[in-house]
Amino acid sequence: MLVPLYGFLEGDTIGLVVLIHDHETVGEAGKRLQQAASVRVAPTARAGVFHNGKRLDADWTIGRAGLTALERIDVVPEVD
Amino acid sequence: MLKRDQWLPLARKLDWDYSYVDVHDVFPDVVSGTPWLPHSDWKDWDEPYKTTYAEYVTNQHAKDASVEAVREAVGKIEDFQKLDPAWLNGLKLHAATLPLAEFAAVIGNLRAARFGRDSAWRTMATFGALDELRHTQIPLLLMHDLVRWDEQFDWTHKFYHTNNWVAIAGRHMIDELLLGSDPIEFAIATNFVFETGFTNLQFIGLASIAHSVGDKMFEKMVQSIQTDEARHAQIGLPVLRTLIKHDPERAQQLVDKWFWRTWLFFAVVTGFSMDYLTPLEHRKQSFKEFMEEWVLDQFSKTLAQFGLRKPWYWDQFLSALEIYHHMVYASAYTYRATVWFNMALPGPAERAWLKEKYPATWHLVDPVWERLTERWKESGPGVEWYSHGATPVTFCDLCQIVLCGGSPLHNTARTLEHGGRKYIFCSEPCAWIFLREPERYANHKGVVQRILAGEAPANLLELLRTYFGLTQDMWGKDIAGGAYPFMKESPALQET
Numbered sequence: 001m002l003v004p005l006y007g008f009l010e011g012d013t014i015g016l017v018v019l020i021h022d023h024e025t026v027g028e029a030g031k032r033l034q035q036a037a038s039v040r041v042a043p044t045a046r047a048g049v050f051h052n053g054k055r056l057d058a059d060w061t062i063g064r065a066g067l068t069a070l071e072r073i074d075v076v077p078e079v080d
Numbered sequence: 081m082l083k084r085d086q087w088l089p090l091a092r093k094l095d096w097d098y099s100y101v102d103v104h105d106v107f108p109d110v111v112s113g114t115p116w117l118p119h120s121d122w123k124d125w126d127e128p129y130k131t132t133y134a135e136y137v138t139n140q141h142a143k144d145a146s147v148e149a150v151r152e153a154v155g156k157i158e159d160f161q162k163l164d165p166a167w168l169n170g171l172k173l174h175a176a177t178l179p180l181a182e183f184a185a186v187i188g189n190l191r192a193a194r195f196g197r198d199s200a201w202r203t204m205a206t207f208g209a210l211d212e213l214r215h216t217q218i219p220l221l222l223m224h225d226l227v228r229w230d231e232q233f234d235w236t237h238k239f240y241h242t243n244n245w246v247a248i249a250g251r252h253m254i255d256e257l258l259l260g261s262d263p264i265e266f267a268i269a270t271n272f273v274f275e276t277g278f279t280n281l282q283f284i285g286l287a288s289i290a291h292s293v294g295d296k297m298f299e300k301m302v303q304s305i306q307t308d309e310a311r312h313a314q315i316g317l318p319v320l321r322t323l324i325k326h327d328p329e330r331a332q333q334l335v336d337k338w339f340w341r342t343w344l345f346f347a348v349v350t351g352f353s354m355d356y357l358t359p360l361e362h363r364k365q366s367f368k369e370f371m372e373e374w375v376l377d378q379f380s381k382t383l384a385q386f387g388l389r390k391p392w393y394w395d396q397f398l399s400a401l402e403i404y405h406h407m408v409y410a411s412a413y414t415y416r417a418t419v420w421f422n423m424a425l426p427g428p429a430e431r432a433w434l435k436e437k438y439p440a441t442w443h444l445v446d447p448v449w450e451r452l453t454e455r456w457k458e459s460g461p462g463v464e465w466y467s468h469g470a471t472p473v474t475f476c477d478l479c480q481i482v483l484c485g486g487s488p489l490h491n492t493a494r495t496l497e498h499g500g501r502k503y504i505f506c507s508e509p510c511a512w513i514f515l516r517e518p519e520r521y522a523n524h525k526g527v528v529q530r531i532l533a534g535e536a537p538a539n540l541l542e543l544l545r546t547y548f549g550l551t552q553d554m555w556g557k558d559i560a561g562g563a564y565p566f567m568k569e570s571p572a573l574q575e576t
Contacts, residue, residue, distance in 0.1 A: 004532060006474050006483070006504055008491040013448055014411035015474035015483035015493055017528055019538075036471035039414050039455060040448045069532075070502040072495050 003062050006072045007033035011041045018073070026065050027058030030075045044077040088132060092200040095119060112195040113264030115327045122322060125198035127314040136207050140214065143304050147218060150300040155222060157229045159297065165422070165559050167293050170357030172232050172421035174286075174298075175223045176239035177250055177349050182215035184258035188270060192263035192315070201315060205263070208271075208312035215305050222297060231554055235420040242549035243536070245527050246348075246419060249480035252524065253345055257338070264319060268331065269338035272316025276382070277339065278346050280309045281374040289354070292362040324386055333516070335383070336391040340509040343397065344404075344479050351405025352412075355437075356423070360430055366437035368401050393509045396492075400485070400507075403441040406434075407484035410448045414469045416556035417544055424559045425452060427566040444488045453567070461563035470540050475526040476506035478514045498522065 007018040007029070016036050020029045026049045034043040049056045051073050056065045067073065098106060109116040131139075160168065189212055192205035223236035239247050240254075257269050283306035290299035323331040347367075354367040365373070383390060391397065409423075416423045426434065426449055435442040452467050459466035474483040474493070485506040486492035494511055495504045498518055505511040514521050530536040536547045544550045 004528070006493065006495070008483075008493065010490075011447065011488045012491075013407040013445065013484055013488055015491055016469075017472040017474055036469065039467055039469055040410065040451055042451060070495070070504065072493065072504065074491075 003067060003069050005029065005067060006070065007036075008072065008074045009033050009037045009041055010074070010076045012037045013040060015072075020062055022063035022067075023061055025058060026056045026060050026062065026067075029062065029067075029073060030058070033073075033075045034077070041077070044079060046078040048076045048078060050074040050076065084132065088130060091132075092130065092203055093123075094199045095123070107195055107197060111191070111262060112197060113262030115323075115330070117197070117322070117326055119197060121326065122197040122201070125201050125318045125322065127200065127204055127318060129204075129311050129314060131207060131311070136210070140210070140308075143307065144214070147300055147304050150297060151222060154296040155225065157226060160226055160295075161229070163295055164293060164359045164362075166357045166359055166424045167295065167362075168230075169232075169421040169423065169559060170353035171295070171298060172235065173349060173352060173357070175219055175233065175236040176420060177246075177345075179216045179219040179236060180240040181250065181254045181258070182212045184254050185209075185212040185270065186216065188258040188261065188266045189312070192266055196263045196267075201263075201267075201319070204312060204315050208315065211308035211312050214308065218301055218304070222301060232420050232422075234554075238549065239420070244419070244548040244550070245475065245480075245482075248527060249475075250345065252480045253341055256520070257341070264323060265334055267316050267319035268323065268334040269342075270316075271313050272320050273335060273338040274342045275309050275313035276316055277379045278342055278375060280306060280313050281378065282346070282350055283309060285370050285374055286350075286353075289358055289362065289364065292364065293359065320386060324388070328387075331386075332388055335388060336393070336509075337513050337516070339379075339391050340393065340397070340507075340513065341479065343400075344481055344506075344510075347400070347405040348408055348481065352409055355405065355434065356409055356426060356430075360433060363433070366434075367405060368437065371401055391509075393507075393512075396508060402438055403445065403487055404484065406438070406441070406445045407487070408482060410445055410452075411473070411482055411484055413558075414452070414467065415473060416558065417464070417468060417540075417550070418548060419556040420550065420554060422557050422559045425449070425456065425562070425564065427564055429566075441487065448488070456558075456562040456564075457567055459562070461561050461567075463562065464557055467558070467562070472528060472531060472538060472540070472543075474504065475528055476510050477503040477524070477526055478505050478510035478521060480524075480526055481506065 001022045003020055003022050005018040005020065006015050008015045016033060018029055018033050018036070020032060030047045030049040034047060049058065051065065051067060051071065103119070186209045189205045189209035193202050193209055196202045196205055220237055223233045226233040240251060257274070261269060283302040287299045287302045287306065290302065320331060351367040354363070354370060380390060412419065413423045413425065431446060431449060435446065455467040475481065476483055483491060483493045483504065483506050492507050493504055494508065495502060496511060499522060503514065505514060525533065527536065531538045537543045544555055
């Protein structure tokens with residue numbers, strides 16, 4: 001099932017819609033947001049994904065992480 | 081024969097006690113507004129202009145003749161072609177958002193002309209309606225001449241009739257402010273907050289900038305409109321005075337609500353124009369300085385004079401004044417094909433100026449412009465899409481403007497559930513406005529909801545063409561196509 005999320009990338013000026021399936025991972029959602037925002041913010045190799053202030057395990061699926069449609073995630077780039 | 085000063089008070093104050101109909105039926109609270117008060121509480125309603133209809137017609141005729149004379153002299157296409165391209169695109173932004181909003185204000189004023197609770201108020205609102213009709217017609221007339229030269233000016237009339245995201249946001253505010261409000265809310269929101277607080281003074285500032293840029297036509301237009309605004313904005317103060325006497329909390333809430341709502345739209349239109357679309361050499365002050373000098377000082381004093389508090393979110397507003405329009409502009413620049421005007425990439429000189437004017441926040445936004453500059457250098461001129469986003473953006477479920485609250489370090493968007501539906505708001509004040517009157521806002525669909533419901537296409541190109549009403553010729557581009565002189569200063573490019 002497709003889960004549209006509101007994604008906010010640290011360093012960016014705007015929130016974007018992240019379209020992701022519930023069987024895809026949290027890490028993939030983070031990458032997708034970074035890619036979507038790449039005209040404004042250079043993507044990094046690693047980034048943390050947060051929901052309600054808690055960091056989510058990047059290997060968890062969207063479904064396991066409990067993310068449902070139109071929830072907010074925050075992606076924080078990690079500089080190597 | 082009675083002299084003017086003898087008959088005018090009789091004509092202005094032509095109220096009487098109804099004998100064969102209940103006054104509640106003449107002025108139902110659902111249309112006249114609340115609190116519903118007997119006329120004895122409104123009978124001292126007054127304003128300083130006390131214009132007669134004959135004087136109104138004579139003055140307006142002279143003003144129209146003056147605008148026409150300037151149009152004849154400097155309103156030709158070749159006069160506009162001499163202007164700086166950035167300024168012209170700021171003009172397109174103003175031209176689209178102004179006239180049909182003014183037309184909606186005709187209706188708001190006419191409601192007050194019928195359902196306002198005192199005859200002097202109704203007389204003034206009648207003049208206000210005629211004023212706003214004029215403010216609709218003048219920009220439509222002036223900009224229509226330019227359409228055959230640059231079809232983006234066609235959005236002067238087209239804008240509010242489209243489903244463009246800016247138009248959806250504009251209608252959401254304008255419909256409520258001017259079409260959906262009763263005369264009491266209209267007087268507080270439009271006459272007191274928006275006109276007295278923002279636009280009356282904005283027109284003075286804009287006329288000054290237009291003069292500096294050499295846009296004599298725009299200067300004349302906003303000067304002419306401003307003199308009308310200064311008069312009919314006076315409707316707000318006596319309504320506010322009576323409302324404060326009988327329901328001070330409602331007065332405070334209306335001020336708090338409408339200051340925030342109108343601020344957001346004002347920041348986008350005027351913030352863009354002053355800090356990005358006015359040529360650097362013609363900028364007299366930053367948008368923030370303009371707000372501090374012309375709006376905040378005056379507005380704060382007026383609130384204090386009426387015993388009102390500054391809006392509860394004042395600290396958040398002051399923070400937003402530092403950065404909000406920068407957040408929206410940078411975002412909109414990377415989605416410029418979604419609008420009807422071209423946008424400028426700030427170069428090193430502009431960025432240095434912005435850093436000086438916004439020392440507390442510019443360093444947070446500047447990396448985005450650094451990144452965009454690099455993208456243009458990589459692609460070379462003319463490759464618009466290399467510095468353009470393709471993913472759907474997010475919108476506030478109250479103001480319908482993109483979610484650009486806060487700063488790049490922390491976006492202030494907040495989510496909540498109401499009536500089984502999830503909502504997102506750009507800011508705490510927008511959520512507060514929604515939660516005070518959810519029945520007024522709950523069923524409105526923003527762009528994202530329309531896409532998810534299948535009512536609007538998710539593909540950006542399709543969205544632009546079939547839903548936003550844009551064509552490739554008409555949609556916004558970089559003002560120089562990326563061919564800025566400062567791009568050539570790159571050592572990397574010089575080597576190649």
